[in-house]
Amino acid sequence: MSDHAPFASVQLLLLFLRTILRIVLIPCKLIISLFRTIFPTGVLNSVDPNHRWRDDFHIATYFITGVSKYVWSVYSNRFQYWYLFEGQVKKNPNSLAISYPKPLAAKGEFELQQFTYLETYRIVLRLSYYLYNVHQVKPGDFVALDYTNKPMFIFLWFALWNIGATPAFLNYNILGQPLIHCIQTSNISQIFVDPQAAGPIKKTNDELEKSLPHTQLHFIDEDELFSNVLLNENYPTLRTDDSIRSPQTAKDFEAAMLIYTSGTTGLPKPAIMSWRKATIGCSLFGRIMRVTPGQTVFTAMPLYHSTAALLGVCAIFAHGGCVAISNKFSASTFWKQVCLTESTHIQYVGEVCRYLLNSPVSPYEKQHHVKIAYGNGLKQDIWKEFKERFNIGIIGEFYASTESPFATTSLQRGDFGIGACRNYGPIVSMVLSMQQCLVKVDPDDETIIYRNEKGFAEAPDVGQPGELLMRIFVPKRPETSFQGYMGNKKDTESKVVRDVFRKGDAWYRSGDLLKSDSNGLWYFMDRLGDTFRWKSENVSATEVENQIMSFTKTVILETVVVGVKLPSNEGRAGFAILRLQNKDMSIEDKLDLLNTLLPHLKENLPKYALPIFIKFADEIQLTHTHKVAKNIYRNQALPHGDDGSETVFWLCGYEKYQLLTDEDWSEIAKGTNKI
Template identity: 60%
Template sequence: MVVASIARLLLRVLKVAIRLLLLPLTLALLLLSPFINGFIDKLDKRYRVKDDWYIASYFLVAVPKYIWSVYQSRFQFWYLFEKQVAKNGDHLALSYPRPLLEKGEYEVENYTYQELYDIVLRLSYVLYYDYGVKEGECVAMDYTNKPLFIFLWFALWNIGAVPSFLNYNTIGAPLVHSIKIANVKSVFIDPLAAGPIRHTEPEILKELPDVKLNYIKEEDLNEIIMNPASPQFLQETSKRSPETLTDFTPACLIYTSGTTGLPKSAIMSWRKAVIGCSLFGYILRITNRSVVFTAMPLYHSTAALLGVCAVFSQGGCVAMSNRFSASAFWKQVYLTKSTHIQYVGEICRYLLHSKESEYEKKHNVQIAYGNGLRADIWQEFKQRFGIDVIGEFYASTEAPFATTTFQRGNFGIGACRSYGTVVNFILSYQQTIVRMDPDDDSTVYRNEKGLCEVAPVGEPGEMLMRIFMPRKPESSFQGYLGNKKATESKVLRDVFRKGDAWYRSGDLIKSDKYGLWYFVDRMGDTFRWKSENVSATEVEDQIMSFANYILSAVVVVGLKVPNHEGRAGFAVLQLSPEYLDLKEDVKFLNEMLNYLKNSLPKYAIPIFVGFVDEIEHTDNHKIRKKSYRNQVLPRGENGDQRFFWLKDNKEYTLLTDSDWDAIISGKAKL
C-alpha cells in the first residue's frame, strides 16, 4: 500500500513538472512561430521543400508497398482496382456524356466502382466461356472512346490476358502488321470502328487465318452485362498471376508509328501501369473526389495510362468524351462535373481559338494536365478558362519514366520538369541531359575519353534516363514487342562510364538556373542552317506571339534545298476563320518578318512560307511534320500551290519558277 501511494505521488509530481515545462515551451513556440514559419517559407522559396516533401512522403510509402506486392506476385493493376472497389465502391469510377441524335446534346452515364466491377465480371464470363479468351493470350481491342472500352480492358485483365490497343484508324498493311507483331489471338471490334477492319479483312484472314475477328453487337452484349442476374467470372489467382510473371512483362500493348511506316508495339509494363501511374496521379492531386475529363483516344498512353490508370489508382472518376470537339468540350466538362482535364498543346490552342462557350466559366476544373502546352499561351489558357494549375509533363509511350510539373502562379511557366532541390538531387542519378555534337545535333557529344558530358545550364541536349541493370535492360526499358533493332536503338551505352546504359528520349531538353527543365524540340525538329542549329519550336513560338489570334496553328520545319547545305526554314501557316482574307497577303508576311528580325537570330527566320486551309494532324491531335519536311517547291506536288520566299533576305515575295531556278543554280542567295 505504501509503495502504491508513493508511486501515485511521484506520478502526480511528474505530471505537474511536465505541465510546468510545457507551459513555457508552448509560450516560446507561440512567440517564435512567426519566425519559424518565416524560416520555413524562406527555405521553401529557395529549395521548394514543401513540394518535395509532398512527393517524397508518398514515394517512401508507395514503393515499399509495391515491392511487397511484387514479392507476393500481386503487382498487377487488377489488385489495385479491387482495393479501390472495396474502399470506394459507391464512388463514381466512370462518367460518359453519350452523344444523342440531336447535335450537341448528351446523356451522362455514370458507373460506380462497384457497378464497374460487377459489369467487368459479367463481361469476363462472356469472354471466357463464349469467346474462348484464356489467360496469357494477347487480345486486340479495336474500340473508340466509350465505357465498353474500359469494360473490355479490365475484363481481359481479370482473365489474365494482355490487351492490345489497336488504333482504329489503321488500315491495310499497318493493321495486319499490328495484329501479327503482337501474336493476337482474337480482335474485338466496335461497330463504329469496323470500317478499316472490314476493308482489311481479306488480307488479315489470308496472312493470319487463325485470328478471330469478333464484330460486337453492342445492344445484345449490353443486355447481358448490365443484367445483375447474368453470371460472373472471377479468374483464379494462380492463373491470373502465375509465379513466372514479372512486373516488367506487358500489362498491355500500345502502338506508336515507326520510321518504316509500320507501327511499333510498345510494351506497357505492370511496373509502369501501377507504381508509375500511382505516383503520377498523386503528384497531379487526383483523389477519390476527383473527376478527370479526357477527349484523348484511349488507345494511346496519355489517356490510357496517365488518364485511366492514374485516376483509378487514386480512386477517382474518369470522364471520357467519344471524340474531341472544341465546340462541345466545355459543355461535356461541365456535365461531368470534372475537376481535371487532359490536354495536348494543340487542343489548348484549338480551345483558345474557339468561340466563347457559356460553359467555359461554369465548370469545376482546377487542374489541366498534359504535354505540349507552349509558353506563349500558357497563362492565357489559364486566365481565359479560369484554371489554377497546369500539370505539364514529359513522357513518351515507351519511356520508362516521366517528368512532371505542378505550376501555380507565375513561376515555372513552360517547364516540363519542376521539382525542388532535394528531388532534383535524387533524380540526378536517374535522369540527365547530355551535350550534343556541335556539328550534328542528332548525335551526342563524346569527349576524348569517349564518354558523354552533362549539358550546361541553358544548352539544349538529349534527355537520357538510366537503365539500372545494363546487362538486362528490359527490366527498366521494355521497348517494342518483336522489334529488337528498334528497342536497341533507344539504348545508349558507355555514357558516363564504361558499361553503363541509358534510355534515349530522342528529344532536346534544356535546364535553367532554378533546376527546371524545358522541352526544346524533338531531335528531328531541330535543323541546321548557315552552320547553326535552328529550333523549330522557338521559331513557331515567335510567329505565334506575333500573330496569336490571326493564326490557328503554325508548323516550322527544315526543307532540303538542292545544292545547298543544311535545311532552310519553312513555315506553314493556318489562319483563323475570321482572318482568311489575309491568306497569301504579302503585307502581313512582311509585318511578321519585321517582328521576327527583332526576336530571332537571322539564320532562324524562315526562308519559305506557305498557307494551308488546315494543318495535318495525327489521330492524337499532334502535327504531322513529316509531310511538310518533304514539301515540293516551287508549286507543290500537284503544281497548284503558291509559296513565298525571303528574297535577298529583305522581304517575302511570291516564289516563281524563275526564282526557284535561280535558287538551285546559286544565282539567288538564301
C-alpha cells in the same frame, strides 16, 4: 523433407518482409503526420512561395510508402494492376469510377452514363465470363481493342486483365499495311472492334484475311451486349483464379498492355507497358496531380494513347477517382461536357489548349469546377492566357513518351515555372539526378550524342539543349528498366546507349531535346530523328517516305519527310521534299503528279500523316557524315524559302495539292485556315 517445405519457406520469408515493411511504414506515417501538424499548408506556402519544398514533401512521403507497398506486392506476386483496382472496389464501392457524356443524335447534346467502382467491377466480371466462354479468350492471349472513347473500352480492357490476357490498343485511324503490321508483330489472336471505328479496319479486311487468316475480328453490338450481358444481373460472372492470372513466374516488368508508337522503322511499333509502369508509376503520377477519391478527371484524349490510358485511367483508378471520358474531342462542347461530369481536372495536349483558346466564348467555360489541367505540349506563348481565360489555378505539365521508363512533371502555380516540364525542389531533383540527365548532341547531327576526347558524354550548359537520357539500373538486363517493343529487338536495342559517363553504364535515349534553366527547371525543346508530332499524333517520317516511294520509283527518285513548325499551330506539319527523274517537269505536271499520288497516300496513311507541304529539289542535301541533312529541311522558310524564290505546294483542305500563295500562307499563319 515435405513437398510443402519450399512453399512454407517462401511464405515465412514473405511474412518476415511484410513485418519489416510495416515496422518501417509506421514511423514514416507518424513523421508525416507530425510534420503536417507543425507545418500546415499555409505555413509551407508562406516560406515557399513557389511550392517546391511542399511539392517535394508531397512526392517524397508518398514515394516512401508507395514504393514500400509496391515492393511487398512484388514479393507476394500481386503487382498486377487488377489487384489495385479490386482494392479500390473494396475501399470505394459506391464512388464513381466512370462518367461518360454519351453523344446523342441532336448535335451538342449528351446523355450522362455513370458507373461506380462496384458497378464497373460487376460488369467486368460478367464480360470476363462472356469473353472466356463465348470467344474463348484465354490467359496469355494477346487481344486487340480497336475502339473509340467509351466505357466499353475500359470494360473490355479490365476484363482481359481479369482473365490474364494482354490487351493491345490499336489506333483506329490506321489502315492498310501499318495496321496489318501492328497485328502481326503483336501476335494478336482476336480483335474487338467498335462499329464507330470500323471504317479503316473494314477497308483493310481483304488484306487481313489474306495475311492473317487466323486472327478473328469481332464487331461489337454494344446495345445487345449491355442488355444481355453487362447489365444483366442474372448473367454468370468470372473472377479468374490468382494462380492463373499471376503465375509464380510472372515479372513486374512484363507487359501489362501494348500501346503503339510511331518510329524510325517506318511502321508503328508495339511498345510494352509494364505492370511496374501501370501500377507504381501511374500511382505516383496520380499523387503528383492531386487525384483523390471523389475527384473527376475529364479527358478527350484517345484511350489508345498512353496519356489517357496510363496517365488518365490508371493514375485515376489508383487513387479512387473518377475518369470522365469524351467520345472525341470537340472544342465547341468541351466545357459543356466538363460541367456535365462535374470534373475537377482536365487532360490536355498543346493542340487542345490552342483549339479551346481559338474557340468562341462558351457560357460553360466559367461554370466549371476545374482546379488542375495536366498534360503535355502547352506552349509558353499561350500558357498564361489559357489559365486566365478558363480560370485554372494549376497546370500539371509533364514530359513522357509511350515507351520511356520514366516521366518528368511540373506542377505550376502563379508565375513561376511557366513552360517547364520538370519542376521540383532540391530533394526530388537530387534523387532524380541519379536517374535522368541531359547530354550534349553533335552540332552537325543532333541524332548523335557528343563524345569528348575520352569517349564520354557531357552535360550541356544551362540554357543549351541536350538529349534527355534515363538510366538503366541493370545494364546487363536493360529490359528491367526499358521493356522496348514487342517482336522488335533491333529497335529496342537502338534506344539503349552504353558507356555514356563510364564504362559499362547504360541509358535509355528519349530522342527528345530539352534544356535546363538556372533554377534547375527543364523545358521541352524538340523531337529528334524521324518522328514528329502533328494533330496530337506521332508521325513516322520514314513511314510517309515509304508510302511515297512505293507509289512510283520511276518518276520520284528520292524523298525526304520532316515536320515543320507553323505559326498559330501546335506540333509540326508534314513537309516532303521530292527529287524527280525529270528535273525539268513543269509546275502543271508536278501538280498532276501530286494529285495522282494523293489517293494512294490517303489509302495507306492516316489523315494526320499526309504531307501538308511539298517542294521539289534537284538534289537532297547531306551532312558531312553522308546522312540526309534533315535539320536544314526542318527549318524550311515558308511560303517561298529563305530567298523568296522557291515554289512550294500545299494540301488545301486535305483534298487537293495546289501552289502555296502568299494569301494562303497569310491565312495559315493567322490560324484562319485550319490545316
